[in-house]
Amino acid sequence: MTGSRADRGRSAAPYAMAAPAVILFVVFILVPIGYAIWLSLHAMRVRGAGFGIRTEVFVALENYVTALRDTALFAALRHMLAYGVIMVPATMGLALLFALLLDAPRVGGKRASRITIFLPYAVPGVIASLLWGFIYLPAVSPVSAALEAVGLPAANFFGDVSVFFSVANIAVWGSVGFNMVVLYTTLRAIPKELYEAARLDGASEWRIALRIKIPLLRPALVMTSVFTLIGMLQVFSEPATLRPMTNTITQDWVPLMRIYQQAFVDNDIYLGAASSVLLAGATVLLSLGALAVFRFRRHAR
């Protein structure tokens, strides 16, 4: 008797343990996804002449057509891509470089630089943007002050081209350290014997890094790159915070700012939902694409 009761308790236990997470997952992730898709297929229309009643009607793919024809959304996408082309390689390249240096023999100050470079990860994007924003602001910029002190013209951080570097720099500053530590920790877990032999054969540290360490890091590089790409698609707080400081950054500068504007400023949540479904779709495709490339490579070997 007690045996069967224990068995029953045991079979119910995992469900009870998983239940809170599953319920929250359904309520705050699945239902919102479904709701966003439902909204994206509807619109608010005025029925009847004169002061008709506003009702929600099914409009099929109309919002998607509008979203895909929205020149402001495409301008925002172009800005995001220009930002991403700078931000993603710079973040990943620096993170990899620093991780390899931390793992290389006879490099000084490792502990101090590891902690220092990781530190910006703890600074909120908004605060990081405020700090960098003041460094970019001509009136208080120490960089411009230093340039002028040696007789050079002040730097313009909010130019048509330089603004992309300025925004990307904030994201790079905030995310290099985290990626660096993940890559470094992965490197530390690799058995040393794998490159001791190469070292005895006289291979240089750079050669060991290129031929042995980087290939072994590939899974970690793929994961950190996917997270960095997702971060690129969701860029919002940096340009939104810099906006009061410059006219170069408009109210709809990147896709999320455009979506926010559609949904909350123009009060068209239906169009905003369609745009965000498109953006989410792009994110998932991009992530799956990156993972598929990785799988393919692994099987090809």
Add this chain to the structure above:
Amino acid sequence: MSQRTKIVPTLVLALGGVYALLPLLWVVIAATKRSDELFTTFSGWPSFTGGFFDNLGQLGAYGDGRFWLWMLNSLIYAGGGAFLTVVISVACGYALAKYRFAGRKLIFAALLAGVLVPQITLAIPQYLLLSDLNLVGTYWSVILPSVISPYSIYLCRIYAEAAVPDEILEAGRVDGAGEFRLLWSVGVPIMTPGLVTVFLLQFIGIWNNFLLPYIMLADDNLFPLTVGLYSLLNRGASQPALYTLVISGSLLSIIPIIALFLFLQRFWRLDLVAGSVKG
């Protein structure tokens, strides 16, 4: 080959450190300046006219001490949210790792897909759902959507699989311990290092979050620091005197999180994050 320190790689790492510290150094210097000094004195050197304490006083006085309220709110959102995330994630991750039950694969696949879905794209429908539930503009509107974190559950599952031995669980069952008791007194203690990491990742994630509270909250008594300072900066665009408040506010807002970060540094187990990509 000599065994002395290599200069170039050391220098490159040091430059990385300088880059990381530069804005933090700037904010410490700028916070020492009175608002009339901010635009007139050299920005690479602090001021010793007592501006720092003036700024602190003004910041504390702003909106009847609203700044301290924002800090308290950030602590509530990040601390409460991260704690609840850990409780929910460890139970689910442990169940996924330690039991074979119908639906297990489905839950795991859904969670993996959930890691890829950008949280932020969910913000509009989450806002509408919470407003139907009359929860928009409350603490819950920021905490509840933050508590479900597929990535945290994923990390907990991996850690439970690697760290909690089945033999100890079996021995506990023979001794008559119930399943929840096993989770609480065997699983959780063994998993504590991993749980600290999940807590920290989540704490920093929520503390740094901007879009979710920005969308959910209108009453500035409920703002976290990020939204509060953002609103202060927006006002500062027309009143440069507020700039000094924004600057000293930024400095004060990063001190607690950097302190927490440095204090808990040795408890970070980022090999857990790194290990999650093996195989």
